[in-house]
Amino acid sequence: MKKVLILLLLVAAQGFSQTDDEKQIKAIYNTSLTKGKAYDWLNHLSNQIGGRLSGSVQAQQAVDYTKSQLDSLGLDRVWLQPVKVPKWVRGTPEFAYIETKPGLTNNVPVCALGGSVATPLGGIKANVVEVKGIEDLATLGRENIEGKIVFYNRPMDATLISTFQSYSGCVDQRYSGANEAGKYGAVGVIVRSMNLRLDDLPHTGSMSYGDTADYNRIPAAAISTNGAELLSTTLKLNPQVKFYFKQNCKQFDDVESFNVIGEIKGTTYPNEIMVVGGHLDSWDLGDGSHDDGAGCVQSMDVLRLIKESGYKPKRTIRVVLFMNEENGLRGGNKYAEVAKNKNENHVFALESDAGGFTPRGFSFDCSDANFERVESWKKLFEPYLIHMFVKGGGGADIGPLKNESMVLAGLRPDSQRYFDHHHAENDTFEHVNKRELELGAATMASLVYLFDKYGIVPPVKIKG
Amino acid sequence: MKKVLILLLLVAAQGFSQTDDEKQIKAIYNTSLTKGKAYDWLNHLSNQIGGRLSGSVQAQQAVDYTKSQLDSLGLDRVWLQPVKVPKWVRGTPEFAYIETKPGLTNNVPVCALGGSVATPLGGIKANVVEVKGIEDLATLGRENIEGKIVFYNRPMDATLISTFQSYSGCVDQRYSGANEAGKYGAVGVIVRSMNLRLDDLPHTGSMSYGDTADYNRIPAAAISTNGAELLSTTLKLNPQVKFYFKQNCKQFDDVESFNVIGEIKGTTYPNEIMVVGGHLDSWDLGDGSHDDGAGCVQSMDVLRLIKESGYKPKRTIRVVLFMNEENGLRGGNKYAEVAKNKNENHVFALESDAGGFTPRGFSFDCSDANFERVESWKKLFEPYLIHMFVKGGGGADIGPLKNESMVLAGLRPDSQRYFDHHHAENDTFEHVNKRELELGAATMASLVYLFDKYGIVPPVKIKG
Known part of the structure; x- marks a missing residue:
């Protein structure tokens, strides 16, 4: 009888928590679809700045613009992380x-x-x-x-x-x-x-x-x-x-550039860092809307959506706009190097670098235990038609952060149209649909919320 | 022991059948993605004919063109079904x-x-x-x-x-x-x-x-x-x-038009008819590529894909291009009326009228038993990222066919971009992605194949 009671209480508690999560996630999606900022930011990045090849004037303009926008969000800290990048000119x-x-x-x-x-x-x-x-x-x-x-x-x-x-x-x-x-x-x-x-x-x-x-x-x-x-x-x-x-075309000497970083400090575990990001550089032929302006503005909006929803993250949530993914990965490498030197504890990283199309799910590079945890959240994503939870790489920029315990994830949007635009002159703003972009941002924010709330499963320590 | 053996045999038999279905469906998708005809047909409908409002010259051109294309496929029978339609001119x-x-x-x-x-x-x-x-x-x-x-x-x-x-x-x-x-x-x-x-x-x-x-x-x-x-x-x-x-604008007297129909005769149950269709008419502002040129060319290709795959349908599979869905539904009503008068036995109907976007699944208007049958096929669709099997309407044109025993189904593509184009001057060919269109046709053909092979679950007869 006592066992049954405990079970019932457990079920009730789970039921309640589930409802809370459902509400929280619904609030995130509603805000993204009605007051999302990603699309306006992308409009500026694409149409006022344009292609942002590493070392170009436009890449620097993108650094300045995104930093100024992060500054306006009332985050706990926004900064630039210097990184030397190659400069190749067409x-x-x-x-x-x-x-x-x-x-x-x-x-x-x-x-x-x-x-x-x-x-x-x-x-x-x-x-x-x-x-x-x-x-x-x-x-x-x-x-x-x-x-x-x-x-x-x-x-x-x-x-x-x-x-x-x-x-x-x-x-x-x-x-x-x-x-x-x-x-x-x-x-x-x-x-x-x-x-x-x-x-x-x-x-x-x-x-x-x-x-x-x-x-x-x-x-x-x-x-x-x-x-x-x-x-x-x-x-x-x-x-x-x-x-x-x-x-x-010509290769010049390396030049100084920056990763753009902003964070919300965690209330309970401020030293556990969760990263969400995309890459700010792009190829020069189009304006880099899908690759990867979309991932940048979605990542920026993840922090804003979480703030707007009233949720106070327990862990530190950091947006990182990486420089030089396309031809060097210097930004991703630099970020990981600094994190290591500072002994920072990264527990989670999510990258969006597959276009601003309708999100279908995520790929995960993590332990089985963490993958099981994600799978237990599937039901929460169903109303948003998010159904792909697969094992696979997280993304190029977050790859260098990888260690045994952390969770790396990559947003997986519908991929059918991506290579129509990828690295070509038609990777432009008018080929991004506002709702598809916003659904992606909300999907990312929901995953960040869940991993912040429930944490990652720590690796099992084998006694020596 | 005997029970275990039977179970093992059953599992083995199922496993074999599953593999056959997997192969058949894979062949359908491969053909659609490498030798699909839907996109070329749509190019003609959209760019050589254009908007096809009921009673217009273009609607008649679309009738002639699609009939000529069906004639070229070596079906068992192709015909036009007369239907009076309203004629409204902008x-x-x-x-x-x-x-x-x-x-x-x-x-x-x-x-x-x-x-x-x-x-x-x-x-x-x-x-x-x-x-x-x-x-x-x-x-x-x-x-x-x-x-x-x-x-x-x-x-x-x-x-x-x-x-x-x-x-x-x-x-x-x-x-x-x-x-x-x-x-x-x-x-x-x-x-x-x-x-x-x-x-x-x-x-x-x-x-x-x-x-x-x-x-x-x-x-x-x-x-x-x-x-x-x-x-x-x-x-x-x-x-x-x-x-x-x-x-x-002005309403004129009704004029004569046609549903365009083609069929492959069933080998075993030729009197059981399975319909797949879309509507041939469109609004006049754009060229009706998504609404519903896409559904027409996908439906036409369903019959071709099944033929090409070497599969001989047991039931009669019929493509119907309905006239006048947009402002009258006369084609859908006429088709059902003729079917009733001829005592035809329709067991299944599938409509594609939600745009030529990446397919996500189907909605079904059918008995619980048939819905369960569909759900048992979910695994077969997973490799193609088809995951939405929901209860709901099949489509306007096939609606009038409805009876207690049959299965009505509607293709459910990703819906995010549909209303950017719906009934507007930008419902045009360049907004249809070839692969998305072809994936839709293959998804439809796969469902038709499965329902043909396994049949529908007949309604339970209650003894009087």
């Missing part, structure tokens, strides 16, 4: 054409990959060898590659439901393609844009030369998917086709 | 302004509601009374309404996660607002557009005068949400503000 617009025979050319849209060296002043013209991936280079051998332009043309796999998975299956061509082709004597590299759609927009993105010496680095550009189809078809008709491209 | 573009004082005017975007009468040739200018709904009319009384324009300005509720629910909570203003206001002596009606976003596009839609005699009908127009905000603010500053609007 220069004048790139130019490229397919030359079927001398005098007969078709212009195609290309853009330099981020970090690429320039072509010689007069551009490069050479025969083309098409490959489906880096692994084809060894098969072809130096005799078929030397003096040519290597054309990486493996498309993203349309049958995968997660477009991020399709991206992962292709992006090695962009990231390492030039460095690998250079080893076989290629004079340049053209990469099919990481885009599932057939259109005329080249998509930039980071690349690396590894340890290759400066004088052995060959230029690399992305070609639009339609351009890639045309080049491939033309090559099939006439393998002697030549490709010309010209770009005058 | 006429020249509408014009409206707010007159703060004589000579001081602000133009605002309006459009006539579908079915509205025209204003007098010179337009209507009158004082305005703003209300939040039809129920305010009785409170105000004839003395405050007579001779005025009634301005319905209750916005859609942004806090509801389903935008269709927000729409349901507002659309009575559009549908019945003029008829009700006319009873109090109003001279015209202006309705805030059914749009969650603040922008400059008026959204049309159907309205009804009920039994009101022709000479007592007052004209009704929708105003853009920004226009509604401006009018409301101006009225607060000066209640004597006048509103002017002019429209010369």
Whole structure:
């Protein structure tokens, strides 16, 4: 009888708590959907500032603007964390054409990959060898590659439901393609844009030369998917086709920049830090609305939504707008380095860097015990159609914080449209839907609220 | 021991069947995402034909085009089903302004509601009374309404996660607002557009005068949400503000049109009919890409995807492109009437009429036993992120088919962006994402496949 009573009391207590959580989460969503600030902030970032490549004037303007906005929210502390970042500049617009025979050319849209060296002043013209991936280079051998332009043309796999998975299956061509082709004597590299759609927009993105010496680095550009189809078809008709491209991008010395940070001090466990963030830098072709203006303004609004809801966090909640995710990850690394040096105790970090689309759930990099805790909250998210709770990475910027005990999480929005815009000139404000953006912010704030209220499950200490 | 063995065998059998279903569904999705026809068909419907209001030349072109495409698919039978439809014509573009004082005017975007009468040739200018709904009319009384324009300005509720629910909570203003206001002596009606976003596009839609005699009908127009905000603010500053609007729309006699139908004959139960459909007519302002070109081309592709997958349906699967959903539902009614007269046995009907966005699930109007059957298939849809299986209406066009035993279903795509475009000039092809459209078609085809393979649960007959 006593047991039954205790059970009943437990159920009643749980029931009550559940209702409290439901109310709190409802309040967060209502505020976001009716008085959200994310969309206005994004409008400014996108339309008044624009693309924010690390080291650019716009990146600094974004630092100043977001700091001023955080200053206005009445947080306990707002500050800038200095970080040296690389500075790569695109220069004048790139130019490229397919030359079927001398005098007969078709212009195609290309853009330099981020970090690429320039072509010689007069551009490069050479025969083309098409490959489906880096692994084809060894098969072809130096005799078929030397003096040519290597054309990486493996498309993203349309049958995968997660477009991020399709991206992962292709992006090695962009990231390492030039460095690998250079080893076989290629004079340049053209990469099919990481885009599932057939259109005329080249998509930039980071690349690396590894340890290759400066004088052995060959230029690399992305070609639009339609351009890639045309080049491939033309090559099939006439393998002697030549490709010309010209770009005058340049790497400068590192410059000083900043992570932008604001926090609400925890009432009970101020030394337990929960981070929510996105990256403030973006590529230069569009205005970086989805990648990752959206994640920044959502993260900023998480703190405001929690404040507005009247909830007093027990733990310290910190928004971090990381600099230089796109071409260096210096901001994420610096933040983790400082945290380590200061012996800060980070228990949770959440990143939004997958676009401002309708949120579907989260991916979690954490212990099984913490994942079970999250799964016990599923019901609370159901009214908001949040249903994906999966294991996976949290995000690039928060990755360096990782340790055994903490919870890393990444917002997972619907991914179908993301790569239509990713790193291209159409990553712009008008492609962000206000409600989708606000639902994302509310979903993030709700998860932060729950982890603040219930804490993370500490790792089991094994006695030595 | 024997029981355990039977159990094991059952589990094994189920496991095998599951694997078959998994493979079949995977094949359907793969085909849709790599060789789908829906997007090309929609391109033609939207960009070569355009808005397809019932009785228009474009509606007839859409009938001819979709029939020709169905003819090319090698179905067992394709035919046109005659149906008389209303013909309402918008006429020249509408014009409206707010007159703060004589000579001081602000133009605002309006459009006539579908079915509205025209204003007098010179337009209507009158004082305005703003209300939040039809129920305010009785409170105000004839003395405050007579001779005025009634301005319905209750916005859609942004806090509801389903935008269709927000729409349901507002659309009575559009549908019945003029008829009700006319009873109090109003001279015209202006309705805030059914749009969650603040922008400059008026959204049309159907309205009804009920039994009101022709000479007592007052004209009704929708105003853009920004226009509604401006009018409301101006009225607060000066209640004597006048509103002017002019429209010369006209209702003509009914004309002959068609439902477009194609079918694959069932191998085992050819007399059990499963319908999949959308509506071919659309409003005239945009090109009707989301509403409901998307649903039509998805439904057409359902039959093709099933054929391509090699599966031979046991039941007869029929695609029906209904005419006149928007302003009359004559196509849906006619189809059900003919089915009844022919004693056809419809066991299942699925409609797609909520936009070509990422599919999230289905709503079902069916018995508990059938709903349980659907829920047992949830796992099969999980890899495609289809997670919403809810009870609710199937759709307007299939509604008239309803009987006790059959299953009615509606595709439920993500609803956040739908009302940005619904019935407005920006319901156009470029706002449809190819993958989202194709995922919808595959999701529909998978449900049709499962219901064909396993059948519906027949109603329990109570012995008399």
